[in-house]
Amino acid sequence: MSPLITANQLEEILNSGENVLLCDCRFDLVNPEAGRKAYEESHIPGAIYVDLDQDLSGIKSGSNGRHPLPSPEAWAKTKTRLGMSSNTLVVAYDKQGSVYASRLWWMLKATGHANVRVLDGGLDAWNGPMGSIPRKATPSQQSIEPMPYVGLVLVDEVVNNLEPQKNLVLDARASDRFHGQNETLDPVGGHIPGAINYFFKNNLSATAFKAPEQLFKNFVEALGTRKPSEVIHQCGSGVTACHNLLAMEIAGLKGSRLYAGSWSEWCSDPSRPVEL
Known part of the structure; x- marks a missing residue:
């Protein structure tokens, strides 16, 4: 299976009622609040917002980089909070050429979640409806065990x-x-x-x-x-x-x-x- 999904394929999946978790990963390194603000203004209906700083990074020590990975334990808790059970299809997108969506893709793949894809072209490729009502993540009822990052x-x-x-x-x-x-x-x-x-x-x-x-x-x-x-x-x-x-x-x-x-x-x- 390709790690990418087209806008047409995504629309078909959403219309079919399949269990899919849409993750809006828009971000700006210079203006860290810009991505969340853009999401709150408009996003693909049903998408949750996944923040590079808050969700896809760990605690900075001053010597471990600007976006250190969260520990496997912290990442497992985040996946649970965001509703990423093992059978969930996760589709990530952004509006920056899939840069931040790629980070989520790698973190999931590296910790054993194979069913993740990136929307090719991001929001620029999406011709479907847009929404403005933020969706609060529904925590997974399935316990997610911490796994070390492979690779x-x-x-x-x-x-x-x-x-x-x-x-x-x-x-x-x-x-x-x-x-x-x-x-x-x-x-x-x-x-x-x-x-x-x-x-x-x-x-x-x-x-x-x-x-x-x-x-x-x-x-x-x-x-x-x-x-x-x-x-x-x-x-x-x-x-x-x-x-x-x-x-x-x-x-x-x-x-x-x-x-x-x-x-x-x-x-x-x-x-x-x-x-x-």
């Missing part, structure tokens, strides 16, 4: 990968930030030594993902002789990296992993090397 890479592994570089680190940020220019989100500019830049917007045609064949071609060119299992994704804070993970999955290149702390965690320790 998660911690900072020590990235440090140990500096020499020798057994894995390829793929940085999803824009080229200027990768090269240490125009950095506005993190206190230090640059990138992890040895990383290569693969801007997440390369995955898109307008706001929808490119065809699987094109994504496959693009990633194979970037990876060279590396296998997908030898790829570690990162970005600024572990969000747009999930977009590259999703794009590789669409392309049939499965098995790559996520360094969720990403650059915002890496640069918090001055002893870690920086490349410009």
